[in-house]
């Protein structure tokens with residue numbers, strides 16, 4: 001199985017992480033020994049290893065200089081990129097749902113659509129399972145977002161009602 005430098009194994013046309021994350025706060029299940037997955041610096045007795053050990057914040061203090069383990073820094077860089085992508089995606093989603101809210105308010109439709117929500121939850125649970133993400137976490141995540149959207153829709157409907165009580 002070909003493997004690139006980032007701990008990703010290429011299966012078919014997809015890159016999948018060698019460590020399977022089961023969900024938000026769920027357990028991390030290594031699909032191969034953790035030391036092999038993590039690579040250098042975590043096993044053995046090299047100076048690189050001991051230098052970065054023993055600091056729970058992931059930083060070691062050498063001569064008053066705080067150093068973060070280079071692999072930890074690299075991983076956090078990726079986490080930061082993904083968090084930024086999540087925020088951008090959420091911002092785009094809320095732009096669209098605001099338009100849905102205005103459309104519903106002007107058409108006299110209710111803020112929430114429980115049938116649509118059920119379909120979304122079922123679909124996202126399936127997608128989560130296929131991606132080795134905890135489906136319970138996926139459901140909580142989407143429900144949290146949808147609840148906020150519905151609250152916005154109720155606010156838009158109320159504001160619209162004040163301007164045009166006929167709807």
Ligand SMILES: C=C(O[C@@H]1C=C(C(=O)O)C=C[C@H]1O)C(=O)O
Pocket residue numbers: 097100111112113114116117120145146149150153
């Ligand atoms: C966006 C809508 O309004 C609400 C919000 C939803 C969402 O955020 O996905 C889904 C269903 C509705 O309860 C919609 O009806 O499509």
